[in-house]
Amino acid sequence: MAKLPFLLTILIVSFFPSNAFPDIQNITDVVQYARNIVDTIKNSTLPRIESQEADTSLVERLNTTRVDLAKMIERKMNRTGGQATIIRGLRYILKRDNLTVFFLDDAILDLLPPEQKVQININKILINSKGLVEDLLKLKLTSYNMLHGMLQQLKRKLNLQSETYDRAVSDLFVLTMQSEFKFQELKMLVKYSNTLSVTPFMFKRLASGILESRSDELMDHIYPSFAKLSSRRVPGFYKALFRYLVENQDKFKFEDTCDVDLLIQTRIKQIYELALVIDYRVLMMTIATRKYMEILQSGDYNGELLIENQNFINRAQDYLHAMKNLMSKAPREIKRCDLADNMIADYSFYLSNISSTMNKNMISLIPQVANITNNMVVTNMKLQAKNDCVQVQIQQGLLLPGGAIDQSTLKWLSLDDIVPTENATTSFEKVQGNIKVPLVYDQDFTVLRQGNARLNIDDINLPVGYVVTGISFKKMAANDINQWNSNAIGLQVLATPFDYYTGTLNPSETKPSEWLSANELIEMNEYDGTYGKVEVAKVNKFIDFHMRSVSNDSQEVTVPYLDLRPAGRVSLTSLSGIGIVQRESINNDSLLVPKLIAVDHSEFVIATMHPSKNDFFTRSRDYFNNEDYDEDDVLFDAESIEI
Structure with missing residues (x-):
């Protein structure tokens, strides 16, 4: 693969708006951003307008819209072939009255045939996810080319000879390539959702490659592949690099650490930043798929959402611990x-x-x-x-x-x-x-x-x-x-x-x-x-x-x-x-x-959540049931975090 342009490698943290993407070095920020992903997708099917809080004229206008929608649905349901044009009719009335799809609550959706009801809710998920997709899309190159290039550059810089390292790089390349393809597919669905055009069949193609029991499903790869970035898991990228840095900490040759454009510590930080971006993408696609299955089967998937988030948080803590340990051993001299x-x-x-x-x-x-x-x-x-x-x-x-x-x-x-x-x-x-x-x-x-x-x-x-x-x-x-x-x-x-x-x-x-x-x-x-x-x-x-x-x-x-x-x-x-x-x-x-x-960036990595605080998602299922939810609830006490 061609060597990555220098400026694209050094500017990895500029891919995201400062008010959107979290501080990668603070587990609290990392978890809160994951919580934002879950909130956004989980609540995407809820109505946005509370008519009881609106003024009288607005209530009257919205009631008129409801009547028009109900009449349109009834008319098309009684006409041969009319069901095929219901979505078009919904789109027309919403645009006419300057309303979004989130105006369509259960009272209206229950009037629709099952397939159209599912379609509307799927498009709600996608429209609500647009901001997340934009935040997680700002990569200058494809994620798999970028991560693979960073890992290979680090190997060349250190002249690292390790079969374990090479196997981990290969596995991570497969994972990031798969996640990139799926994410680009999700991006296209988000684009089509503006016209409520994404059908259940279209979304099923994406969902089937993420959670269904297939040999190429994304979730089959993320756990074993990303585990190789962890300090607690199987031998892989972390194990090979940590051993090399420890053995050579006081033996780096002058010529290996002079005239550097990018410090080894910075390279390590960027690799884990990109890994987290990829994992956020996978989390987003997974939660969206879980929500799709909930809509399709009219079931309760709150427990599955909790598990997916806890799995992500466990991986995120592993990333930060591994990143902190590796960076602490990396040379920081510039000469x-x-x-x-x-x-x-x-x-x-x-x-x-x-x-x-x-x-x-x-x-x-x-x-x-x-x-x-x-x-x-x-x-x-x-x-x-x-x-x-x-x-x-x-x-x-x-x-x-x-x-x-x-x-x-x-x-x-x-x-x-x-x-x-x-x-x-x-x-x-x-x-x-x-x-x-x-x-x-x-x-x-x-x-x-x-x-x-x-x-x-x-x-x-x-x-x-x-x-x-x-x-x-x-x-x-x-x-x-x-x-x-x-x-x-x-x-x-x-x-x-x-x-x-x-x-x-x-x-x-x-x-x-x-x-x-x-x-x-x-x-x-x-x-x-x-x-x-x-x-x-x-x-x-x-x-x-x-x-x-x-x-x-x-x-x-x-x-x-x-x-x-x-x-x-x-x-x-x-x-x-x-x-x-x-x-x-x-x-x-x-x-x-x-x-x-x-x-020394490693001195500022906060990788551990205090045991007494635990994760917000696992602390209570009430969050997933919208009971007694406190918007100002603090996840962790910064002063008690163990560094």
């Missing part, structure tokens, strides 16, 4: 691959002679900060040199729900214009329009020199619930009194609290944004509930800049080189950390490459 030797000069730079008296190795300590007020976060970074001053340059973008980034808002912030000056109190100034601001040594800038040229390259990992909104260099320890600061420099980030599910930054007085370096962490004070920085043990990974001869004429340069390229090729996610990677390059010298650490 560039090694430069070819002949490209070093074009895409990197080196400092001037650190032992020279004409030292130009200035490092800016001035922060670059995203526009937090407008919900902007750091999405990328690069090391740049301007006017012999090394600076960190950041890219910002608008934070969206789920840690995603609005691609239309991406923007690189301008570098500071720092220039030398003859000012008696400082040697450098920052130019801002017509204003020159004096810079303070070891506060706004520093200089690398012989014996003071050490860079800390520890990773900075933020606590869960924080996102990177600013970056700068800093001195790793405070200035010595009346002396130059001889401590190493390193990176620091501005950590800002955020709500992952709504995609909003929410710093406050008790939980503000904080600048953190590699040896600092944010913790809550258990006595007053406030948050602050605390010192933690240092990893202490350093690189010392030094002089090295790079040619036969004994020319010396300061190494390591600094990579000019952005840390990420693309900017698809918010960040929970940064770092610097040291890579060997030309002539065994080294290159310092900036690194990003993506937000």
Whole structure:
């Protein structure tokens, strides 16, 4: 199969309107959307207009319509061949009086021949399901091509060799292909239902492939196939991938995780998102078929609806548990691959002679900060040199729900214009329009020199619930009194609290944004509930800049080189950390490459419902009998959910 277009794979979560499709990572939202599917189809045969609540003129008009409908039905029933045109007569009167098919209640439908009554109710189901079909239809490609392509891409990316994985992919392909064909058939029936044209025979063709006892029925495949995505079931996709990720968690080769367009964690998330979409489709078709059988046989299928929903909820919990476990083991680092030797000069730079008296190795300590007020976060970074001053340059973008980034808002912030000056109190100034601001040594800038040229390259990992909104260099320890600061420099980030599910930054007085370096962490004070920085043990990974001869004429340069390229090729996610990677390059010298650490989606998956709350559908059959139904009933207590 041809490789899927990149943009179609990365935009999977954009297939659905934000107010329609649930948050895939929250079991409560997943269950509530399933409940919406059941509600919509279950109540589709109920009348929509309550005449007793209408004004007098409307009641009179509706009563006139009822009389006209009854006369039309009686006239056609007594005419040879008239039954064949009853549906046309119903359609005419409803259109004339600006009413929908949901005006036809049991009192009217009982006047119809059995087949026409069934036909009207079938079309009610389909018309009522139109919105659901539209929500679940917004896939750029067919679902089976998409899921198969994602699974194959993941295999190629990881170079995963597993017969178990391959068999699971094959089974899932068969399932998704079958569900796609059935869903497209349902889509066509929904289209024809606008004219009440879907007959019982037409719907039976769809229903027979879903629930009847046939070897190719859809329900024969969904349980064994989707079980292979589960962490609790038979060996399959999950088992093979989990084993691979655990065995290789600390062994991933640099070249396997550099220059990625789509993180492995994101690929896993998308696979389970699409699996849930397919399962929603199957649930919808199954419930519609159960409702059809109820209409056809005049029976009570509430118990079957309950079972279908509970089966779906069990699978959904399995999906989320499996997705959470797999994502927690997947690498999240974003970095560039090694430069070819002949490209070093074009895409990197080196400092001037650190032992020279004409030292130009200035490092800016001035922060670059995203526009937090407008919900902007750091999405990328690069090391740049301007006017012999090394600076960190950041890219910002608008934070969206789920840690995603609005691609239309991406923007690189301008570098500071720092220039030398003859000012008696400082040697450098920052130019801002017509204003020159004096810079303070070891506060706004520093200089690398012989014996003071050490860079800390520890990773900075933020606590869960924080996102990177600013970056700068800093001195790793405070200035010595009346002396130059001889401590190493390193990176620091501005950590800002955020709500992952709504995609909003929410710093406050008790939980503000904080600048953190590699040896600092944010913790809550258990006595007053406030948050602050605390010192933690240092990893202490350093690189010392030094002089090295790079040619036969004994020319010396300061190494390591600094990579000019952005840390990420693309900017698809918010960040929970940064770092610097040291890579060997030309002539065994080294290159310092900036690194990003993506937000960990697995930390925000809520996969378990609290036992005391149980599922709304299984808690009471009253829901299915419309007894004491409370629209505001809360499924689960968010504070008691086990994560």
